[in-house]
Amino acid sequence: MQFGHFDDANREYVITRPDTPLPWINYLGCQAYFGIISNTAGGYSFYRDARLRRITRYRYNNVPFDFGGRYIYLRDEESGEFWSPSWQPTRHDAQDYSCRHGMGYSTIGSTFRGIAASTRYFVPLDENLEIWQFTVTNHRQTPATLSVFSCIEFCLWDAQDDATNFQRNFSTGQVEIEDGVIYHKTEYRERRDHFAYFACSLAPAGFDTQREAFLGPYRGWDKPLAVERGASTNSVAHGWSPIGSHQVKLALQPGESRQIVYLLGYHENPRDQKFDPPGSQTINKKTVKPVIAKYLQPSQAEAAFDKLRAYWDGLLGILDVKTPDPHTDRMVNIWNAYQCMATFNMSRSASFYEPGIGRGLGFRDSNQDLLGFVQMDPARARERILDLAATQLPSGGAYHQYQPLTKRGNNDVGGNFNDDPHWLIIGVSAYLKETGDWSILDEPAPYDNETGSEQPLYEHLQRSFRYTLERLGPHGLPLIGRADWNDCLNLNCFSDTPGQSFQTTTNKEGKVAESVFIAGLFVLAGKELAAIAQRRGLPAEAANYLTESAKMDGVIRQHGWDGEWFLRAYDNFGHKIGSKECKEGQIFIETQGFCVLAGIGLEDGLAQRALDSVRARLATKHGIVLQQPAFSEYYLNLGEISSYPPGYKENAGIFCHNNPWVIIAETQVGNGDAAHDYYSRINPSAREAISDVHRCEPYVYSQMIAGRDAPSFGEAKNSWLTGTAAWNYYAITQWILGIRPAFEGLQIAPVIPQSWPGFDATRKFRGVTYRIHVKREGPGNRVALSMDGKPVQGDIVLASKGQTAVSVEVTLT
Ligand code: GLC
Ligand code: GLC
Numbered sequence: 023m024q025f026g027h028f029d030d031a032n033r034e035y036v037i038t039r040p041d042t043p044l045p046w047i048n049y050l051g052c053q054a055y056f057g058i059i060s061n062t063a064g065g066y067s068f069y070r071d072a073r074l075r076r077i078t079r080y081r082y083n084n085v086p087f088d089f090g091g092r093y094i095y096l097r098d099e100e101s102g103e104f105w106s107p108s109w110q111p112t113r114h115d116a117q118d119y120s121c122r123h124g125m126g127y128s129t130i131g132s133t134f135r136g137i138a139a140s141t142r143y144f145v146p147l148d149e150n151l152e153i154w155q156f157t158v159t160n161h162r163q164t165p166a167t168l169s170v171f172s173c174i175e176f177c178l179w180d181a182q183d184d185a186t187n188f189q190r191n192f193s194t195g196q197v198e199i200e201d202g203v204i205y206h207k208t209e210y211r212e213r214r215d216h217f218a219y220f221a222c223s224l225a226p227a228g229f230d231t232q233r234e235a236f237l238g239p240y241r242g243w244d245k246p247l248a249v250e251r252g253a254s255t256n257s258v259a260h261g262w263s264p265i266g267s268h269q270v271k272l273a274l275q276p277g278e279s280r281q282i283v284y285l286l287g288y289h290e291n292p293r294d295q296k297f298d299p300p301g302s303q304t305i306n307k308k309t310v311k312p313v314i315a316k317y318l319q320p321s322q323a324e325a326a327f328d329k330l331r332a333y334w335d336g337l338l339g340i341l342d343v344k345t346p347d348p349h350t351d352r353m354v355n356i357w358n359a360y361q362c363m364a365t366f367n368m369s370r371s372a373s374f375y376e377p378g379i380g381r382g383l384g385f386r387d388s389n390q391d392l393l394g395f396v397q398m399d400p401a402r403a404r405e406r407i408l409d410l411a412a413t414q415l416p417s418g419g420a421y422h423q424y425q426p427l428t429k430r431g432n433n434d435v436g437g438n439f440n441d442d443p444h445w446l447i448i449g450v451s452a453y454l455k456e457t458g459d460w461s462i463l464d465e466p467a468p469y470d471n472e473t474g475s476e477q478p479l480y481e482h483l484q485r486s487f488r489y490t491l492e493r494l495g496p497h498g499l500p501l502i503g504r505a506d507w508n509d510c511l512n513l514n515c516f517s518d519t520p521g522q523s524f525q526t527t528t529n530k531e532g533k534v535a536e537s538v539f540i541a542g543l544f545v546l547a548g549k550e551l552a553a554i555a556q557r558r559g560l561p562a563e564a565a566n567y568l569t570e571s572a573k574m575d576g577v578i579r580q581h582g583w584d585g586e587w588f589l590r591a592y593d594n595f596g597h598k599i600g601s602k603e604c605k606e607g608q609i610f611i612e613t614q615g616f617c618v619l620a621g622i623g624l625e626d627g628l629a630q631r632a633l634d635s636v637r638a639r640l641a642t643k644h645g646i647v648l649q650q651p652a653f654s655e656y657y658l659n660l661g662e663i664s665s666y667p668p669g670y671k672e673n674a675g676i677f678c679h680n681n682p683w684v685i686i687a688e689t690q691v692g693n694g695d696a697a698h699d700y701y702s703r704i705n706p707s708a709r710e711a712i713s714d715v716h717r718c719e720p721y722v723y724s725q726m727i728a729g730r731d732a733p734s735f736g737e738a739k740n741s742w743l744t745g746t747a748a749w750n751y752y753a754i755t756q757w758i759l760g761i762r763p764a765f766e767g768l769q770i771a772p773v774i775p776q777s778w779p780g781f782d783a784t785r786k787f788r789g790v791t792y793r794i795h796v797k798r799e800g801p802g803n804r805v806a807l808s809m810d811g812k813p814v815q816g817d818i819v820l821a822s823k824g825q826t827a828v829s830v831e832v833t834l835t
Contacts, residue, residue: 669732
């Protein structure tokens with residue numbers, strides 16, 4: 023069952039009924055001003071940091087779901103009837119409801135009693151504001167007299183404090199209203215130099231800024247008293263809950279349309295110019311007024327929208343593929359790339375499942391996100407890498423998370439997640455391969471943001487690698503610390519106290535529990551770092567990295583192989599985890615995928631055996647589960663993983679993030695059929711037809727799909743902000759389609775299904791457009807290349823200086 027359909031030509035997903043199983047959301051903004059918006063106009067906005075600069079309020083986990091949004095009410099002045107064209111909050115039975123989620127915008131509307139209305143929401147490039155283009159049309163035979171009420175609820179900036187500190191917050195709210203523009207200035211009088219504003223292009227007949235005045239006592243968003251009565255109260259918020267609402271009166275002839283432009287924005291003033299006149303308490307609006315005046319003009323709003331479209335045309339033009347599989351094309355060309363932008367911007371901070379107040383940017387997560395993002399905006403990727411490096415600790419370890427606004431490491435979570443530092447090597451390597459910009463390695467970056475501690479980025483990579491060498495356990499495998507990639511495998515935690523954080527509670531010394539996963543990651547990072555060192559003119563150092571990497575490969579074979587698959591770890595007692603000897607959790611996906619991906623066991627068949635075991639024990643029709651058998655009880659020595667009921671999250675859920683590791687591993691053993699088959703099982707577009715089972719958005723990946731041990735097998739959760747986005751993009755584009763940036767040029771080594779006759783692709787790489795045509799002439803993966811008609815040795819192409827476009831013919835035999 024479906025709740026809508028894809029419109030690929032417009033790069034939109036069109037939701038055709040409002041009661042989706044869960045709110046299906048989209049992101050507005052891609053630089054500094056952001057919002058999330060659901061298919062019924064729920065959601066909120068923030069500037070840079072969803073915790074520290076929340077602009078509008080949202081109530082997570084409300085009943086019903088998804089309250090707080092960018093609401094518009096229409097009131098028929100003759101009948102007194104009112105409704106919301108976006109369905110929520112009034113939930114009237116409207117006709118022709120549709121929500122078009124597109125690239126950085128959403129258009130939501132419907133028709134009620136002959137009045138069609140829809141709103142397109144987007145954030146213009148390079149501005150800290152959002153535009154709502156509201157259009158209403160009278161399809162009746164008779165004139166219509168309408169009132170249009172807008173409404174947003176302001177957040178008192180710090181979303182955590184806003185949701186908890188009522189003894190103070192009920193007394194701090196302040197607004198100004200000038201020329202119909204509502205300015206939210208809570209705390210501006212003291213330490214803030216920023217304010218929000220809400221403006222409307224038609225002269226309002228009235229306004230409200232005090233929530234209780236607008237809603238009326240004991241009423242919700244579905245029945246505001248002001249709307250019911252048809253009259254705003256012109257309330258001025260003092261304390262309590264400031265909102266922004268305008269009432270606009272319209273008379274529409276039959277067939278007539280009108281547009282209203284609304285602006286919701288964020289603005290900062292220089293500290294010494296906050297007030298106008300100086301010495302007063304009135305906001306200085308000199309610099310914001312021109313911005314407001316500009317975008318309230320419908321033509322300027324439209325021009326800004328066109329610019330946004332052109333921006334996305336450019337981004338999505340970097341890689342465009344045409345394969346025999348429409349689900350592959352749609353994800354690669356549109357939605358997966360789009361999701362990679364969202365994960366880059368948000369990390370794991372703000373979604374329908376991440377409340378924006380918990381995690382900031384994760385060190386491990388953000389480095390992996392680069393794999394799917396770097397080609398889109400290398401300059402921002404570069405900045406991100408340097409920000410991440412600045413939260414590395416002198417030990418080579420790293421803060422697990424940092425706040426995007428302050429760029430400071432998060433002390434509550436701290437470090438000692440022993441996989442973290444290696445992801446920096448993986449991220450930097452991806453950047454170098456994409457851009458060829460080796461200068462980044464000389465860029466100074468501090469440790470722990472300490473001024474004076476700056477060292478070239480390259481030294482950060484050296485320390486990352488050394489970090490593990492200095493932390494080896496009894497078998498010579500890396501000590502796990504608080505956790506490795508699997509945040510829930512907490513082998514030093516031993517928590518039996520409710521409420522303790524599994525990630526930060528450490529009751530063991532941490533000198534015994536080892537991770538085979540980190541070992542695999544180390545092998546890969548060692549190879550990447552060696553390649554970097556070699557090209558930096560440090561052959562001895564490069565050789566050393568290769569030696570250490572090979573040594574670890576040996577240790578994995580000796581102590582990390584269980585006979586038919588790779589072990590997962592050793593616990594605090596030195597007992598095996600992920601072994602046939604275990605009662606539960608005998609085989610884990612992470613090490614099968616990652617060890618093979620790192621090249622371990624490719625020559626002697628261990629890799630193939632590990633993958634056979636995955637197929638036999640972990641693969642399901644909805645994707646590959648994380649481990650089997652699921653943990654049926656809580657194991658003190660394992661931590662959070664065994665706290666989840668079987669089939670959910672890390673306890674044998676289909677954790678979509680690591681499925682692509684197996685997909686890549688399958689390409690490494692040359693099995694394109696298996697790789698693409700696994701890819702398709704979790705491809706959201708391919709799952710659209712079972713939206714009633716999958717339940718999350720069919721246009722983006724979710725972090726997890728319930729595994730076969732769960733009652734809701736096949737049900738997705740935690741959509742949008744997941745490493746799944748980058749890893750799947752990377753797996754399909756670089757390993758199955760095989761179009762892979764390499765240090766020396768663009769490598770082309772497809773491992774596609776046998777039944778595919780080939781495919782076409784356009785890839786912009788280091789300023790050159792590569793038009794790639796792949797033709798299958800035999801059943802294998804052997805590649806013969808020619809560029810502009812001339813045969814090329816090997817599988818790497820690089821256009822000559824001055825060329826802007828080349829065509830590459832690829833023959834597979
Ligand atoms: C979440 C975390 C990620 C972690 C994964 C597995 O996706 O964001 O850092 O690797 O869970 O626990
Ligand atoms: C929880 C989640 C896990 C996530 C972690 C981040 O443990 O289950 O997926 O990675 O929190 O702190």
